[in-house]
Amino acid sequence: MSIDQHVLPGPEPVLNLPACHKEEDEYEMVYHKPATMVDTAMHYCPGCAHSLVHKLIMEVVEEMDIQEKTVGVAPVGCSVFAYDYMDIDMQEAAHGRACAVATGIKRLMPDKYVFTYQGDGDLAAIGIAETLHAVNRGENILIVFMNNAVYGMTSGQMAPTTLPGMHTTTSPDGRDVGYYGAPIKVSELLAVLPGSFYVTRQSVNNPNAVRRTKKALQNALKYQQLHKGTCLVEIIGNCPSNWKMTPVEAAKFIDEEMVKTFPLGDIKVPNAEDLKIF
């Protein structure tokens, strides 16, 4: 049935407005999309973490008023189009090379805020060398590490972060740790390096988690002013499509399964001395 068939001929319908109705200018603005986001539809699946995290980063950029001073690096992965959504100058890096690209940007423009946005395949598999060395050099950048335990973009293959026993298209019987090794805990690994300054693992699967993630991103971008090293914000990302779950199930899966391998919370925090100037 087409939409037209619903439109019946007759007089204009009378709207019965509820008693609490206010005119537009009577409302108090409690939420708005950050002006640092491009006003366009996103290509992400419903319930995907990427869209939410894009918005959080851009909220922080807006609140810190650093749009003019921020350069982002997009990865190859589902978030490859990040530059279509974030209204800042950005560079698209080859798969896994974001940290090398960010190094090139940041070393030449040390006063700019530079971040990479990378999936777990991008960062922990093909780009582990670039990532590890960037952190070891203490590149003064923020790495936003979106860990959804699968290769999202290529439709759900096993990632270095895939949970033991987790079914993916390339581990149809579940990840065999004896064959492929255990999931890499990137944050714990990189926190060991003196070049990392702030390392935390968060999620965005419930409102409190979203608030904590935003706080972590705020901290990390603020710390960039200190020139003290790399900040790594790992975010356990929902990928309902490739986990073959509804968005609600995916949110639950993070609390029930993902956190067993990837416990949430701060892994390395700056000492009070370093933060004195704030």
Added chain:
Amino acid sequence: MTEFKLMKGNEAMAEAAILAGCDAYFGYPITPQSEVLEYLAREMPKHNRIVMQAESEVASINMVYGAAGAGFRTMTSSSSPGISLMQEGISYIAGAELPCLIVNVNRAGPGLGTIQPGQGDYFQSTKGGGHGDYRMIVLAPASVQEMADFVYLGFDLAEKYRNPVLMLSDGAIGQMMEKVKFKPYTRPEVDKSGWATTGKPKTRKRNYITSLHILPEKMEEHNRHLEEKFKMIRENEVRFEEYNTEGAEYLFVAYGLSARICQKAMDMARQKGIKVGLLRPVTLYPYPYQRLNELAAQVKLMLSVELNSGQMVEDVRLAVNGKVPVEFYGRMGGMMPTPEEIVHHLETLIQYHHVN
């Protein structure tokens, strides 16, 4: 600085990078060009420029991508195995239209090969190397002087066309010492504000650097745009040198180090009464097809001399299009032909083709 200096090719190239205003150099050690990184590690900080030893050539070319994307003059150098590792990055740089200079001090291969000079990377340099439809402008120096000069030229061309430029040198020219003069240089004004990622002010739209065009229509449009650019490059940037081509009956075609050896061979042959000239392509892309085609109407035989198993000879044949015999002579693995060897080969070919 206009007085002559005695320098290695690699060092002259590094010094020229500083004089050309190179903001950042990223590299990884490999023989026979490690002097470049060493020289710049010492000298760049004195000029407040960035120099960085990357963890691999994969990283260095991507650092170049980042710096070039932010609008800076930037370069890397390496030798054959390292240049192979950079091919992914070069393809992205070409796709994203970023200007930069890449120097390959060619050693003999394939594989780890040897650290001795070679010209086996001709195909890789001129026919793509990485994936997709793209070209680099390829400059082939034949002296220490040109290793310096082509740094300026390379940066200028890269910025003019927003395209990577490759200087294809080799282990001999990189390592040998010759006199070199650093000529005064005026850097052309280039406005990068329309695309460089320097941070988006409220007054302009965001700049983003990408090689991704997911819609086939858009991708083809981009391919066509690149091809337009390469066409302009082919029309305007062909460079070559000729020696004794007037009245020549035979022609050596050789670039870089081989051209140096052929010059000597040419002199020896001429003393014997063989009227041979030399065409030295200076740009390997774009290639002097047209001039070679013209010369094919005049000479009776062409001999392409290369330090490989016969790569550029395919382009000579393409240019000549069957008008005259085009033959090849080469040594490999770091072995060099002597001028005598080349003359002897030319004499044999003249007999064989009955073109005396």
